[in-house]
Amino acid sequence: MNTPEIKAFIRENRTLFWYTPEDKKENISLEFLVETILNYGTLNEIRRLIRIIGIQKISQIFFSAKGRKN
Numbered sequence: 001m002n003t004p005e006i007k008a009f010i011r012e013n014r015t016l017f018w019y020t021p022e023d024k025k026e027n028i029s030l031e032f033l034v035e036t037i038l039n040y041g042t043l044n045e046i047r048r049l050i051r052i053i054g055i056q057k058i059s060q061i062f063f064s065a066k067g068r069k070n
Helices: 004-012 021-026 030-040 043-053 053-062
Strands: none
Touching: 004 021, 004 030, 004 043, 030 043, 030 053, 043 053
């Protein structure tokens, strides 16, 4: 379950999740959120994500997805 701050961040960037049904956007996984923001977000959005969930958690998610092609 995402925190209210993460849900607000997702709502603010909902256009990046255009293919996710509106009623499911706030409950996307942190892995999906990090991947999408790193791939398609602006530098300011990446900085904000770092402030919200922390660089340690982002790096853990990033390196655990190392085998992926994205």
